[in-house]
Amino acid sequence: MSIFEAKNITKKFGGLTAVNDLSFQVEQGEIFGIIGPNGSGKTTVFNMVSRFYPLTSGEIYFKDKRIDTLPAHKICKIGIGRTFQVVKPLRRMTVLENVMAGAFLRTGSIGKSRHKAEEIINFCNLDKYMHREAKGLPIPLRKRLEIARSLATEPELLLLDETCAGLNPKESEAAIELIRRIRDAGVTIIIIEHIMKVMMGISDRILAINFGKEIAMGKPQEVANHPEVIKAYLGDAYAKSN
Amino acid sequence: MLNKNILMTIAFALAAIILPVFIKAPYHMHILILIIIWAIIGTSWNLLSGYAGQVSFGHAAFFGVGAYSAGILTLHYSLSPWWGLLLGPVMSMLVALPIGAIAFRLRGPYFALATLALGEIFRLLFLNMTNFTAGAKGILIMPAITSKVFYYYAGLGMLALTLLATYMIVHSKIGYYLVSIREDQDAATSLGIPTTLYKNLALLPSAFFTGLAGAFYMNYVAFIDPNIVFSLTNISIMVILVVMLGGVATTWGPTIGAALYIIMGELFRTTLGPANVLMFGVLVCLIIMFLPNGIAGELDIFKRFRQRKKAGLSGGV
Numbered sequence: 393m394s395i396f397e398a399k400n401i402t403k404k405f406g407g408l409t410a411v412n413d414l415s416f417q418v419e420q421g422e423i424f425g426i427i428g429p430n431g432s433g434k435t436t437v438f439n440m441v442s443r444f445y446p447l448t449s450g451e452i453y454f455k456d457k458r459i460d461t462l463p464a465h466k467i468c469k470i471g472i473g474r475t476f477q478v479v480k481p482l483r484r485m486t487v488l489e490n491v492m493a494g495a496f497l498r499t500g501s502i503g504k505s506r507h508k509a510e511e512i513i514n515f516c517n518l519d520k521y522m523h524r525e526a527k528g529l530p531i532p533l534r535k536r537l538e539i540a541r542s543l544a545t546e547p548e549l550l551l552l553d554e555t556c557a558g559l560n561p562k563e564s565e566a567a568i569e570l571i572r573r574i575r576d577a578g579v580t581i582i583i584i585e586h587i588m589k590v591m592m593g594i595s596d597r598i599l600a601i602n603f604g605k606e607i608a609m610g611k612p613q614e615v616a617n618h619p620e621v622i623k624a625y626l627g628d629a630y631a632k633s634n
Numbered sequence: 635m636l637n638k639n640i641l642m643t644i645a646f647a648l649a650a651i652i653l654p655v656f657i658k659a660p661y662h663m664h665i666l667i668l669i670i671i672w673a674i675i676g677t678s679w680n681l682l683s684g685y686a687g688q689v690s691f692g693h694a695a696f697f698g699v700g701a702y703s704a705g706i707l708t709l710h711y712s713l714s715p716w717w718g719l720l721l722g723p724v725m726s727m728l729v730a731l732p733i734g735a736i737a738f739r740l741r742g743p744y745f746a747l748a749t750l751a752l753g754e755i756f757r758l759l760f761l762n763m764t765n766f767t768a769g770a771k772g773i774l775i776m777p778a779i780t781s782k783v784f785y786y787y788a789g790l791g792m793l794a795l796t797l798l799a800t801y802m803i804v805h806s807k808i809g810y811y812l813v814s815i816r817e818d819q820d821a822a823t824s825l826g827i828p829t830t831l832y833k834n835l836a837l838l839p840s841a842f843f844t845g846l847a848g849a850f851y852m853n854y855v856a857f858i859d860p861n862i863v864f865s866l867t868n869i870s871i872m873v874i875l876v877v878m879l880g881g882v883a884t885t886w887g888p889t890i891g892a893a894l895y896i897i898m899g900e901l902f903r904t905t906l907g908p909a910n911v912l913m914f915g916v917l918v919c920l921i922i923m924f925l926p927n928g929i930a931g932e933l934d935i936f937k938r939f940r941q942r943k944k945a946g947l948s949g950g951v
Contacts, residue, residue: 442824468826476824482817493814496807497826505807545826 395420395580396549401450401460403436403604410436412604413450418549423571423581425595425612427588429624433604434584435477438551441582442474443467454549468497473547475538477554477584481526487513487537488522494544509544516540516570532563539570543579550574552583556590568594592616600624650790654783663782667854669896670789671847675869676876676888677796678843683874684883685804686836687816688738689746692753694869695733696726696841700848701863702760705773710766715775718849726845727838729756734837738830741819750870757864772859775852785854792850793889796843801885803839812836813883875914879921881930890929 396418403411411433418424426434439445441452443464452460454472462470482490491509492502499505513519516536521529526537535555542550552571556564568590575581585591591598591612598615600608608618615621622630657663675697683689703725704718737748760767767773779785803809811832814822822829852858863869872895880891898917902910925932 444820444823463828464823465826465828468824474824476821480818480821480824482814482821484817485813489810489813493810493822493827494825496810500807502806505810541821541825 394418395455396582397453398437398441399451399453401437401440401452402448403433403440403445404448410604411440414601414604414606416599416606416609418580418582419596421575421578421580422596423575423583423594425591425598426582426584426601427586427591427598427615427621428601428607432602432624434601435553436604437601438474438553438582438584441467441551442472468545468547471546471548472551473542473545473549474551475535475542475553475555477557479531479534479538481529481534481537483527484525486523486525487518487529487540490526490537491540491544494541497545512540512543515573516543517566532559532567535559535567536570539574543574547579549580549582552581554584554586556585556587564590588616647794654786660782663786665896665900667782667785667789669893670786670793671851671854672873672876672892672896673889674789674793674796674847674850675844675873676880676892677793677800678840678847679873680877680883680888681800681803681812682833682836682840684877684887685809685816686812686833688833688836689874690749690840691746691866691870691874692733692749692751692756693840693844693873694753694864694866695729695749695756696844697848697851697869698756698760698858698860698863699726699729700845701852701858702767702773702848703845704849704852705775705858706767708775709768709773714778715849715853718852719846722849722852723842723845726841726848730837730841731834734834738833738837750866753864753866753870757860757866760860760864767860770859770861772857772862773852774857777853777856789850789854792843792846796846797885797889799839799843803836804885808832808835875918878928879917879925881928881932881934884928884930884934887928887930894929 394417398414398416400413400415401411402409402413414437426437428434436445440447443460443462447460450460451458454470459467459470482493485493488506488509491512492505495505495508499508513522516539518533518536518540521533526534529537539552539555555571556567559567564587571581571583571594583595595612597610598612599606600615600618600621602624607620607624608615653666654663657666675693679690679693700718700722703722704715707713707717707721708715733749733752737745737752740748761769811822811827814825814827815829815832819829848863851863876891876895877888878891879895880889881887902913906913921928927935
């Protein structure tokens with residue numbers, strides 16, 4: 393059963409079409425990857441789903457309900473969490489307070505929110521930094537905090553925007569391991585990533601886009617070998633020489 | 635830790651209650667009452683601008699509306715200005731609703747500029763609606779009670795109420811949401827926080843208690859005119875300095891700031907004459923350079939630093 397569906401979504405910024413008539417479905421429990429070169433419209437797709445941008449045209453469905461007419465803060469309430477590519481920690485709050493701010497979506501009680509936040513912080517291996525202010529954390533931990541905060545809102549679908557960008561291979565591995573555990577806990581995931589190695593290893597299906605348009609979709613291996621994808625990443629000359 | 639805080643609070647409250655036994659001179663009592671009024675305004679401003687991060691340069695609007703609510707009841711309806719303590723805060727909240735609706739569409743400096751303009755609009759409005767407000771002539775009332783001790787305790791009660799209400803808001807889900815909005819509005823939205831609603835939940839109590847302070851001011855001082863109670867420099871800007879000095883987004887900061895500010899103001903004026911305003915300029919520079927978190931804020935940081943050292947946790951801040 394598909395939990396999420398985007399139907400012919402388009403986003404225009406003035407004369408620039410950032411996302412052009414894009415359609416895709418995400419199945420319950422899968423990790424769905426979106427790849428594409430810089431400026432191909434990946435993050436714009438996330439901003440459209442999370443209602444930070446209004447759609448120019450098209451429709452978005454979550455659990456068979458249309459959601460592209462909801463206000464931005466309702467998206468989280470119905471079960472779609474997101475992280476930001478450029479991390480947005482609540483800087484002068486501790487890690488615990490950051491995650492509590494997320495947990496308050498489902499409870500009004502300080503005690504319950506704190507309890508929930510502590511569980512999630514442990515799940516994300518951030519327990520050592522529980523009482524550190526977010527502004528003092530290095531990038532890998534900030535990215536992890538971003539995920540933890542979003543998990544605290546109990547999402548059924550999680551949008552991860554370049555969670556591994558800027559991490560070294562060891563940190564990336566830890567992040568991938570965390571993403572797998574989140575999926576195993578029953579959360580469907582859509583992930584944007586630049587690093588092909590990460591995407592190949594983790595995604596069940598991949599959508600490749602360029603200039604806001606779909607160029608390939610399918611199993612990771614199929615997409616990676618697709619001539620259009622090679623062309624988009626490595627240029628016409630390389631694609632022809634192969 | 636919690637018990638220590640409660641004990642400290644009780645100690646401060648007791649000290650404030652028995653203070654009039656030792657301080658008898660009317661001038662000194664007057665200073666104490668002014669400190670209380672400023673502590674109330676500061677605490678209110680702190681909720682909206684300190685915790686929720688929506689810096690207001692227009693709190694004079696709420697203060698003035700509170701004061702004029704009390705004054706106009708007496709001027710036009712021959713009612714006791716004490717009814718203003720009920721009407722003033724409600725009127726300030728009513729005024730706050732459209733202000734919120736207009737200004738909360740804006741972020742950061744634009745919000746600050748909008749509130750700045752709104753405060754000035756109210757001053758000009760009250761100056762020129764002479765039939766209703768008596769304009770620049772102001773409103774003079776004959777206070778029924780002249781005992782300064784009475785005003786001291788009445789004010790103290792209102793301050794206690796303001797501090798308690800603010801404390802309860804800040805230490806609830808609302809408080810966490812307000813600080814989240816301050817730290818990053820987009821992140822707050824992504825966590826499902828309806829940001830405009832919560833900004834209003836900070837604005838309304840802030841306006842309520844500022845209006846209360848205004849109505850109390852009318853009763854105590856017995857004379858108001860638009861240039862006093864809607865003053866940009868002497869109300870809107872001054873409250874910012876009071877809270878900056880004491881500590882933004884701290885429970886006791888505004889009260890500490892009010893005490894130091896009023897006392898220093900009096901000292902400067904008596905010793906420096908016309909040059910006293912200059913000292914405030916110097917003071918602002920010193921705060922920004924050496925106490926960017928205010929007195930209460932720096933104390934908090936120092937305490938946390940010591941706790942961490944005691945707990946033996948590794949790693950810097």
